[in-house]
Amino acid sequence: MHRYIIKRVLMLIPIIIGVSFIVFFMMDMAEGNALDLIGLDFSEEKLAELYHQYGYDRSVFYRYLLYIKNLFHGSLGTSIIYKKDVLDLYLQRLPATLKLASASVLVAVVLSIPLGIRAATHHGSLTDNASMVLALVGLSMPNYWLGLMLAVLFAQKLHWLPSSGDLNGIWSLILPAITVGTGLMATMTRTTRSSMLDVIRQDYLRTARAKGVPEKRVINVHALRNALIPIITVVGTEMGKALGGAVVTENVFAWPGVGRLIIEAVNQRDTATVTGCIILTAVMISIVQLIVDILYAFVDPRLRAEYSTGGQRSRRKTGPRAAALGLAGKEGAVA
């Protein structure tokens, strides 16, 4: 198992380099640069000096090599806009993003899994149909729009909840978490339901019933445990996405998260910040993915066996599953 983990961690290196390459070049070659933005009123001498300092008087390749060199020394560079180490910037924004991500995933998990199970066990019932229609609607709603409407209703009209920022503790969290959580909930309810429906038809549940296992236990232990893999996959994917910052929701609720930092940095052509934050996001997503893979092993002994024999093959094995899930779940929201 630990060899598998090491292998996965090592696989981060090409991802980091690949991501840095793509993002750095896209940002750097975009029209304008951060120096021009902040240097609007700078004197020409000072600006030239800064151009030299950040390598803007050389080619983009030079700047990229400089960036990679720093990267190997463990530095993600300095933001031109914020005049601050990118890692510091990221870490300052991370708590808010983590908070929002875990709150929304938590809300979604707590509500959607029981709902999905109920829909599956009462297949064709009113509960089932209603929850599926709701899930579909939830999936079809642009989440920024939902956020706006929630803010208008609960903050403007009712004055129940704060509308922006992260200064009022748990109260601040509620609206953003519901906004992000709705899409997740829709996806997870659908996944749970279809996965449970798959499992509910399995012979081993009949075996369990035949030996006198109470229905509750049949569903919540025997069936759920088997249905967990796709559910975990979706939770992992969504958690990963949420860690990249719920860009749009953060924008709606002025949430001081990573997503808003990145998007504003894109608008300011802050190459170092964008590249650094996206690398860190990719790393975070990979870590979540790794945790998910390890969870697979806990849930499914067959996969556990494969991890100990070799990581590469087992990854392949889970790949198509996740891909098939892409079909089942995540067609709606972007962020």
Added chain:
Amino acid sequence: MKKRSVVVLVSLLGAAMVLAACGGVAVAADYEEHIVVAIDTKPTNFEPSGNDSSVLNRLVYDELINYNKVTKELEPALAVKWEWVGDEATVLHLDLREGVVFHNGNAFTAADVAYTLSTNVNANIANYYDHCDIQGDYSVNVVLKAPNADFVNLLTNTLYAGVKDKESCEADPDNGSAIGTGPWKLDLEHTIPGDTIELLVNDKYWGAVPTAKRLTLRYIDSASSRLLALQNREVHAMMSVGETDVEAVKADPALEFKSGSGVGPAKYYFLAFNMMNGAAKDNLYLRQAIARAIDNEDVILAVGDEEAEVSDGAMWGYDAPYRASASDFKTDLSYNLDEAKALVEKAKKEAGGALPELHLISNTSKSINMNHCLVIQEACRKIGVNVVIDETDGAGVNAKTKFNAGGYDMIMHNIPLETWPTGVNRLMVKGNGSNNRALLANEDVEKKLFQATASSDPAVRDKLYKEVQVYVHDNAIYVPSYYGSRNGAQLAGVEGIVWANDGYPEFTYATFKK
């Protein structure tokens, strides 16, 4: 003394401020200790000459000289006395205030002035500043490269003239410049750059110490979200009420609408042509046609600014000196659709057939800019000129205008009329900014502007500045639109905020009665 002058002003405004003006008087318990305000531009770093955040700089730093926007007088701040040495405006002598300390406890001396000026990145200062002759701890001569009669005024600008601590800057290149002498100190530990700025009161401030203990600046980019936060009492005050929300704010008894302190409009909005390589640079008729096709009343309706006034063509702010008046102009560029159509025909002849499609850029992340652009587009459509709005953000605008790569033909832009003379300066100083591009394409104009700066004779300046304005107007290089207002809102019970009409309210002495 900027802060002190504010105290004077504020004390006129309310009894609460009288209390604050007494300095160390114990704070009454029924005042909120923690004030939160929503701001519309985000301070991203703590370099007073380069962070483009007047609001923050006013709180954390002091300038050498203060400009009182109400009395329009210069007042002592960190410098208690200033005078030009000799006839030419090249050597400025300053006597500094004694006993002032920075937030870290370091004493403020002439070395800090020299350091602040020599490391200043802003073109206004850096293009003229040469060196300092330090004559004592509290006495210094600032030597300029070329004569600049406006230099004293430049030293008042909160956008770039805040004084830094030399010692801390040299010790800590990253955060050293976050140390100032102002009434509020940055709480870097709790500050999230680009989102939330946390400030703690500076008990050792040389002027009046604010009543509140904590001040939080929250960056909320959308006006509606800011207002929502205010209505929801998440913040005590907000900058820039959205144009359609003004009515709602005025109608809400819990809120107070605030607009300028009677010094006139805050910004001059205009359409400028790219005279370096834009498609209309050689076609005067086309420029004039567009100028005459735009109904500025429509523009004002579209941007929804109730206090806006149609520009009379002068580029200078309102009651500023050296301002050209309508009678100085030789060409009529007022709205007249028939004239515009006739001009378009001439323009077609000039262009030898079809007119080019014109690319209009603007920082459209602000809705008033967007709406303004839409009116221009519609006006041009009516006279058969096709306009493409290149939606772009600040970085895009700067990139396109800086390099003049021909990526645009017109720009819809604005300049803050930061009251005399800095607004003028933004137009005339050869920086990298976008506003002056159209002008600087003309060597003659450029020469006149520099001559005016160097001269301290008001008559010479008046003549040169007016000539520039007339040239720009008559050639339809700048198409004037309107003078717009800046505003804000606060909860009823909030006192002490100075809603200066340059768009940069001063939150230093904000209080809120519980």
Added chain:
Amino acid sequence: MSGRQKTLAAPAHRGRSAGGELWHRFKKNKGAMLGLLILIVLIGVALTVDFWLDQELVIGQNLREKLQQPNAKHWFGTDEMGRDLFWRTVYGTRFSMAIGFVAVIISAIIGVPLGAVAGYYGGKLETLIMRFTDIFSAIPSILMAIAIVSLLGRNTVNLMLAVGIAAVPQFTRVTRAAVLTVKNAEFVEAARALGKTDAYIIFVHILPNCLSPIIVQVTLRVAGAIISASSLSFLGIGIKPPTPEWGSLLTAGKTYIMGHSYLCLFPGLAIMLTVLAFNMVGDGLRDAMDPRLKD
């Protein structure tokens, strides 16, 4: 359950073609049929709106009538430039639909061949493609799209490109997974034995046989693309004015949401309805194409 299941599994209705069978099963799904109906109307509007809707109604400004609440004359009210929001929303169908479809076609054109090649050839080529896909999808897709628009500049075509390119990895993955399931089938072996070229085998034998997951993916991704595009518009990276795309209607409306929330309500509902219709049709197609997957 085996014994009973076998008797229950109704014998395939004889005398129906594969398409007919698909339609028969699809037809039974009420939600999918409703979705299809909505889509037909929307696509109809999108295709014909240019012929019957006066442009003046859509882009002509009437500042004296700006920001009117919904009323008998202006069903959805008027926007900040006094334009009728109803007609702008109707006209916006054209752009939102076009963006959705074109973006997905772009991602399919890139993603499907990549996935097919990766699945078919395997080995180093597959590793290379899939690694690249991994790297690509490690960047959250909305950030990817934003970066692409920043690089290429803001206009409709680039918006489509950005949304399309950001969704390529999904197509690559789905196609590869589907190709893997059929690449060793007898008919492929047979084609190989007959000496057909690889390209011929991939495009003539393999891809048509893994169409169903791809078609389902396409339908669902159009919905996703419409949301993505409108999100980008919402963040201010949208389509050029005065074009009334739904996302940019929302962006403009956002400014006035405090007093004029209807400006956001209607375009938002339009997006939701369209996406819902695509999702319903997508779900219906998936169930009809692969009864095994049916919930």
Added chain:
Amino acid sequence: MIEKRQDMNASRAPAVEGNILEVRDLTVHFVTEDETVQAVSNISITLKKGEILGLVGETGAGKTTTALAILNLVPVPPGVVKSGSIRVCGKDVLNAPVRELEQIRGSDVSMIFQDPMTSLNPVFTVGDQIAESVMMHDKCSKAEAWERAEEMLELVGIPRERAYEYPHQFSGGMKQRVVIAIALSCNPKLLLADEPTTALDVTIQAQVLDLMCDLKEKFDTSMIFITHDLGIIAEICDRVAVMYAGRIIEEGTLEEIFNHTKHPYTEGLFNSLPNIEDRTAKLRPIPGLMPDPTKLPKGCAFAPRCPYARPECIETPQEPKYFSDTHFALCSAYSEPGFRIDREEV
């Protein structure tokens, strides 16, 4: 789970002492939107302690449904028990409250399913799966249950250490042994074996059958053995019931069915077996297919394939014809004196 039955009279029939299982007039339908499948029609089964009943029939004859009904596990929907009563050890299965039902399952009656590959939960160790059953019924500690589970494994010929392994680590035959171990772990009085050997290799089949016979001897369990393999029936059963299209069309002792076959369908079954002694003999398969279970005739469902069928066969409901106390056939042909089928002569 079961819909209220329409025929309450059947359930009031008194339980006969000593009978482990009494099924009376059981009718199960599967109702979907479009059609109704008459899976089981009006069957009655009685089983004494220690007895093994072979339930024979083609695929789809309703054997598995009957077994599931005895456990009250007919999936609802679409399953509907239209009428009938089932008593296991005197307990009314169809009307038992859920709690009692869960007690009956596993301890009074348990079932071995057809496909060992899918009958075990892949995410639990086999020990867990056996122990769970023990814990459910014997109310013992986990450790005791595990001890019992390991014993059961040894009993079915699997080393006890393997209790900690997962199903995927076992071969098919081994899995079937585990399934048997689960079924027998609580000493059920009645065991329903649903084609327990069909999915296995021939050699493994024999082993599993031997094992089942041994265990049956050991615990004196009654058993219903469902299969379509007449060879296995001959090997282990005391009595045989032949099912066709949801009905028991002939029932009797092993000897009666094998040597005094009465029903033309049973005859057909025997005739379709290859004759090992005479390899040149032609196979005589039953012509035609099972009727569509959604459109069963009023009368004999076998009539369309029956070489002896008369026109009225298909229309008139069949009455059982008793040939002895234990032997009956559902064939109206016997109302005609002198009717015989070919095989009896053999």
